[in-house]
Amino acid sequence: MRKFLIALLYFILPVVIASYGLDVFISKNLLKSNTSPGNYNAWNDIYKGQVNADVVIYGSSRASMQIDPHILEDSLKLKVYNFGMLGHNFLTQYLRHIEYLKYNPQPKQIIMCVDYFSFEKREDLYESDQFLPYMLWNFNIWRYAKSYDGFSLLDHVVPLVRYVGKATAKKKAFSMAFMKSNMKPLKYKGFKSTDKPWDKTMEEARLKRGIYTISNDTNTVNLFYQFLQECEEQNIKVTLVYTPEYFEEKKLVLNRDETFKFFKQVSTQYNNTFLNYVDDSICYKKEYFYNSLHLNKKGVDLFSKKLAHDLKKLDVVEK
Amino acid sequence: MLFNSIDFAIFLPIVFVLYWFVVNKNLKLQNFLIVVASYVFYAWWDWRFLSLIMFSTLVDYLVGISLAKQEHAVRRKMLLWTSILINIGFLCFFKYYNFFIDNFITAFSFFGYKIQPNSLNIILPVGISFYTFQTLSYSIDVYRRKLVPTADFIAFSAFVSFFPQLVAGPIERATNLLPQFYKKRSFHYGKAVDGLRQILWGLFKKIVIADNCAEVVNQIFNNTGDFSGSTLVVGAVLFAFQIYGDFSGYSDIAIGTSRLFGFDLKQNFAFPYFSRDIAEFWRRWHISLSTWFRDYLYIPLGGSRGSKFQQIRNVFIIFVVSGFWHGPNWTFIVWGALNALYFLPLLLGSKNRKHIEIVAQGKWLPTIKEILLILSTFALTTLAWVFFRADNLSHAWSFISEIFSYSLFTIPQIQPKILSILILFMLLIEWSGREELYGIERFGITWKKPYRYAFYYTIVFLIFLFSGEEQEFIYFQF
Incomplete structure (x- = not known):
């Protein structure tokens, strides 16, 4: 038995040592990637302390794909960064928030895009590959991502374990290491608009789901209160924004009114502005959307200008 | 688990x-x-x-x-x-x-x-x-x-x-x-080391071969109508390697794990894709099930004794029941019956025990005749696997019909190059170890330790590199 254990140790030891090196190699190359879904750029800017923004935008895809920082910057004469996360609710948006504050100077203003999905928790960690290069020994990620399927504590503490089964990420890392990539970053300061006409896929999926009631995750709601409280204490102004959605979307969710009441109530409680665009004229024109929840480029341009104008008019952004 | x-x-x-x-x-x-x-x-x-x-x-x-x-x-x-x-x-x-x-x-x-x-x-x-x-x-x-x-x-x-x-x-x-x-x-040192080696090879076959084949196979079988006959052939061949890598890989891990605890389980796969006829294939594929049916069904029915009619009946019963054992679907029954059809000429011509020993025993290379026999057996098996993998009989039929159409002579729409290299690597290793109990049992055993370890580390690295989404073993559903 002793001989076996020693032989096993001799065999495993180089694997363990090499695994750390390989982990660093994969992670370093992976975060060079500019390719889809383009999440690494935002995370890199956060962890390298390169955000340098006066105004930051939080939210889901309804933030990252609907508010153009260019337009806001031109209008407000401030530096703007869009931190919207595709397919993520407030739990992981908050993770991004604390990581951002940990490595960067705090912003003056947060534009918090909210909707009735903000507190509805999905089971999987959407586009989980974006977290991989930063996960090892990062206990903030562990704390906020552990309630999702797919990762365990081992992924956060043992090198390479989180890459087991992540074929696309490994492929991407090796191709970044050994092949020249001329791809430009997909996003500008976290933003990318979608220039396409109405796409039926999402509409079909939502019709398939039928009329439903949104159920909020209590922990996420509490975290939202905590976030507003912290921002108040740190003198960061928060403006809640409900970005446009195609008017027919309204028919699908039964407890919409409760959602709006909630956001009105918290904005009053914390003395924040709540800009609700759900009944804006944009919402009634299909030509501005590519699906019921997302504006196309034309819609984004129009809405971003409108938002910049309203922020300016209400003087919610401090110079 | x-x-x-x-x-x-x-x-x-x-x-x-x-x-x-x-x-x-x-x-x-x-x-x-x-x-x-x-x-x-x-x-x-x-x-x-x-x-x-x-x-x-x-x-x-x-x-x-x-x-x-x-x-x-x-x-x-x-x-x-x-x-x-x-x-x-x-x-x-x-x-x-x-x-x-x-x-x-x-x-x-x-x-x-x-x-x-x-x-x-x-x-x-x-x-x-x-x-x-x-x-x-x-x-x-x-x-x-x-x-x-x-x-x-x-x-x-x-x-x-x-x-x-x-x-x-x-x-x-x-x-x-x-x-x-x-x-x-x-505790026996040699047995435990051997067990670990077999686990390593099983993991390679499952994670590198089977799971990577599965991605392409699923794409092709789930969208049969979108692909040419030549692409469907690629899908069928890859499924043959998927099911082999999956099931023989599982068996290797099971046997290897047992050895770590001091147990000896029987060999379940003996390099079936090197078989020269269907009878040999069935002596080498899922041996524990084949011998179970032989001992508890085929022999009590009379086996190969009795009239020709009884012999044919017994062969059909054992293959159809074996197919049905895999699942409640007509596709498995047809798969079993098709194998019975392949087997019958050998039985009736008393050639079903012609190839008992492994091919090219004691030699490096097979003869041209042996290569042709191996390829034809593999082709027949692969054709039968289409029924095994298809959702239903009409799916299998449309799949096979497209294979035997003019589009067979076009360039496949999917050409999994890296996967082909990995399969070739597995086949070469298995060929070199075909006289042993599993592919790498004696592979590099005479080499100096650093070289042998380098080989094992390569396998470990390939397993890590090519591990995709965790996939269940196909045979779990049976």
Whole structure:
């Protein structure tokens, strides 16, 4: 038995040592990637302390794909960064928030895009590959991502374990290491608009789901209160924004009114502005959307200008 | 719990340490640990079905004890049938109930009778087909007086639920495995190292070959209408390697794991894709199931004795039942029947035992004739696999029709180059180790340690590099 254990140790030891090196190699190359879904750029800017923004935008895809920082910057004469996360609710948006504050100077203003999905928790960690290069020994990620399927504590503490089964990420890392990539970053300061006409896929999926009631995750709601409280204490102004959605979307969710009441109530409680665009004229024109929840480029341009104008008019952004 | 999961990577060392360092001085405790570990292993999937295994274990244990005490022929037969009916009853209910109901309804509606559908939403307990056959073999062997029944309930429970082979075999015979639970097991260095080596090779076949083939195979089989005949051939060939890598990989991990605990399980795959005819293929593919059907079905039916009609009947019965064992779908039945058709000319021409030894034994390369025989056997097998993989008979038919169309002579739309290199790598290794029990048993064994280790590290690296989404073993569904 002793001989076996020693032989096993001799065999495993180089694997363990090499695994750390390989982990660093994969992670370093992976975060060079500019390719889809383009999440690494935002995370890199956060962890390298390169955000340098006066105004930051939080939210889901309804933030990252609907508010153009260019337009806001031109209008407000401030530096703007869009931190919207595709397919993520407030739990992981908050993770991004604390990581951002940990490595960067705090912003003056947060534009918090909210909707009735903000507190509805999905089971999987959407586009989980974006977290991989930063996960090892990062206990903030562990704390906020552990309630999702797919990762365990081992992924956060043992090198390479989180890459087991992540074929696309490994492929991407090796191709970044050994092949020249001329791809430009997909996003500008976290933003990318979608220039396409109405796409039926999402509409079909939502019709398939039928009329439903949104159920909020209590922990996420509490975290939202905590976030507003912290921002108040740190003198960061928060403006809640409900970005446009195609008017027919309204028919699908039964407890919409409760959602709006909630956001009105918290904005009053914390003395924040709540800009609700759900009944804006944009919402009634299909030509501005590519699906019921997302504006196309034309819609984004129009809405971003409108938002910049309203922020300016209400003087919610401090110079 | 899957062999290719992190859970198992933690579970195995814990059980290993407890087995060899904590309870190593007490055989009964070692067996008890195996039972507990096996139940935990199974409960990881669904604890509710543990009761089925426990009940099956209890029934066959009691039947065995009663058979030993009973001399009356009719009562002995009744005891045996009790075991058969309970075990097969569970299997039929969980696996085949809906199939029979649906087909009865279809048959009656054909004659104009309308019957209200009464299908149930039944979950198939993982491994039921495997442990049912394993416990049945015990009762039958005791009935045939080939085996002395055990009075040791813990040892018997360990035999039925032995975790390395509980959910997907190899289906062990009580005559081979049960006595190993009676003997004190001492740790053997060579055996343990060999076990680890076999696990490594099993993981390679499962994770690198099977799981990567699965991605392409699923794409092709799920969108058959979008692809040319040549692409469908690629899909069918890759499925042949997927199912081989998946199932033989599982068997290698199961056998290797058993060796770590001092047990010897029987070889389940003996390089079947190097077979020169279908008879040889079936002697080398899923050996534990083929021999089970041979001993408990084919031979009692008369085997290859009797008239030509009886021989043909027996071959069809064994292949069709074997197909049906895989699942409640006509595709499996046709797959079995097709293999019977392949087998018949060999049986009728008394050529079914022509190729007993492995091809090109003692030589580096096969002859041209042998290569052609291997390729033709592989082609026939691959064609049959289409039925095995297809969703239903019309899917299989449209798949095969497209293969035999003009589009067969076009360039495949999917050309998995890296995967082809990996398959070639596996085949070369397996070819070099075809006279052994598994591919890398003796591979590089004479090399200097650094070179041999470099080879193992390469395998480890390939497993890591090509590991995709964790995929279940195909045979779990059976």
